[in-house]
Amino acid sequence: MMAVTIKGSYTVSPMETTWCGRMPLTEWDQTGTVTHVPTIYFYHPPQNRTYSTIVSTLKNSLSRVLVPFYPLAGRLHSIPNGRLELHCNATGVPFVVAESSSPLQHLADDFSVSRLSSEHHPLVPTVDYTLLIHEVPLLLIQLTRFACGGVSIGMTISHAVVDGPSAAHFMYEWARLARGEPLQTSPFHDRRVLRAREPPSAPLTDCHVHKEFHHPPLLLGKNDNAEERKKKTTMAVLKLSKTQVETLKRRANENGSCYNYSRYESVAAHIWRSACMARGHKHVQPTQLIVTVDTRCRMKPALPKGYFGNATLDIAAFGLAGDLVTKSLGYVCGIIRGAIEKVDDEYIRSEIEFLKNQEDLRRIHQNETFYGNPNLAVVSWLTLPMFGMDFGWGKEVLMVPATHDFDGDFMLLPGPHGDGSLLVALGLQLAHVDAFKKHFYLDIE
Structure with missing residues (x-):
């Protein structure tokens, strides 16, 4: 050390x-x-x-x-x-x-x-x-x-x-x-x-809308993920060149796609299917990808400029591992896009009311299946103004997250030289890292 x-x-x-x-x-x-x-x-x-x-x-x-x-x-x-x-x-x-x-x-x-x-x-x-x-x-x-x-x-x-x-x-x-x-x-x-209305409205019964907070998928045949949580995890950073990023985005939008899938959606979809292969999932294995959505401009009216607090919302996209691996990258992007597009003002207000009606939020705090095999999260820092911090002696050489060792926790960062490349900071079980790297790069080529 x-x-x-x-x-x-x-x-x-x-x-x-x-x-x-x-x-x-x-x-x-x-x-x-x-x-x-x-x-x-x-x-x-x-x-x-x-x-x-x-x-x-x-x-x-x-x-x-x-x-x-x-x-x-x-x-x-x-x-x-x-x-x-x-x-x-x-x-x-x-x-x-x-x-x-x-x-x-x-x-x-x-x-x-x-x-x-x-x-x-x-x-x-x-x-x-x-x-x-x-x-x-x-x-x-x-x-x-x-x-x-x-x-x-x-x-x-x-x-x-x-x-x-x-x-x-x-x-x-x-x-x-x-x-x-x-x-x-x-x-x-x-x-x-x-904040929720005071007094709060009647408890919501539409549980499928908020399934992120209920029962995320588990490995087939398992009743909990206690065994998975005991396995050693490690951290790594992988680099995608500008050409590789453009290759993924082009592949996601091929065959005349009218959706114009973004750089984030293309790379996140590629990560999701690579993780399924690296983890050796069966075709019928359900899996969840968590996407973080900034709600500041999605609410009506939009949140005030400079709102200081938590205004991002975790949204889950769901799929079967077999479909994610065998179908097109555009298909996987479509699942991610569908999850993001449901986040409108009505959904956001509904989410706030749902949480307000929980008697004890510790149940959500302790939901340790949120990430972890067979699930993952891909958080983007690509558009955050976290870079170029000049305190009077020039901009940083590099900015990185200091720790990143939760199984299935992925983060996208811009490359350090401003050349259009990306860094993928990841946390995975040690047993899956080498396989992930193999599939991650092999499938691009």
């Missing part, structure tokens, strides 16, 4: 007095497990800046950006029925300063096409989940200097408070303030625009 030495640990609070009080969370904030999502930004050695100046710049700008983004300085508290609420209390954000004897170039040069490993975990602050929930920070930051003078910024942020677009919004504005520029888009904090 990489040697990292902690040189200092601070608590950064909002620079000015901010609103304090209890902020109710929406049903969507409540449905994920109380975990943090870690990312790492790698930078070449900053020119004409000492390390102490970098530390000071980041701490000062973080204190300033926590004024408009004040919920991130607060803490979660448990309330009855497996639910949470956010206490905005300006408790602050841990900021860790560290050094590593490892050279940055060793990490950045081959990181995009090599296996991810635990050696990078020390570059992100550790979240102590043994603490009581109201003691766990929502945001933690670590700045690490490497032997060559390069630096990394490791961030881990609570998924119970924000989704990907909101996390990207925070990082973008923090970088602007660090460069001495003004805030561009203020966060919108009134989450009542996504």
Whole structure:
């Protein structure tokens, strides 16, 4: 494991007095497990800046950006029925300063096409989940200097408070303030625009609409996935060149398709069928692909610009492994497109009401068949403004998710050189990784 030495640990609070009080969370904030999502930004050695100046710049700008983004300085508290609420209390954000004897170039040069490993975990602050929930920070930051003078910024942020677009919004504005520029888009904090009606409407009975939260497919002949969860998983990153991406998209839209399937749909469909082959599924094996849909512009009216919270919805596409493997790529894309297109305002409101009527959301928190064999999820960061974060010394060399080891958890990232290539960060059972790589590339050629 990489040697990292902690040189200092601070608590950064909002620079000015901010609103304090209890902020109710929406049903969507409540449905994920109380975990943090870690990312790492790698930078070449900053020119004409000492390390102490970098530390000071980041701490000062973080204190300033926590004024408009004040919920991130607060803490979660448990309330009855497996639910949470956010206490905005300006408790602050841990900021860790560290050094590593490892050279940055060793990490950045081959990181995009090599296996991810635990050696990078020390570059992100550790979240102590043994603490009581109201003691766990929502945001933690670590700045690490490497032997060559390069630096990394490791961030881990609570998924119970924000989704990907909101996390990207925070990082973008923090970088602007660090460069001495003004805030561009203020966060919108009134989450009542996504809350269920008060009082809630009658419980929904149309269970097939929300089957994502009921009984995801299991392996044939199994009553649960406990055995699958015990199997070792690993992480890897695969690269698709621009030509390979274009090949998949062309294949998805061949035979006069009028649907114009997107880059995401084409690659996700290819991943789904490759996973079925790698896992050795039988023809009649049911399988589920989770697609994350941003609802901000799908609601009527659209959510206010800068809405800060969870506004993405997990939608399930269902198929039989045999059909996914033997039929055209366009057929698989059609299943994915059908799942996405059902997400309109009526569906979104229905989903919120469904969750509001659950007596205890811990049942959903503990639904561990959501991913995992025979199911998977393909999350896209292709259009998120998570890249090009310039804090005053240039854009990052590379941005990557720090950990990605859930079985069946896939993430699409743009290639690091802006050349139209893609990175597929994946978590799979160790026994299936080599077979997945084989089918993934062989089927493109």
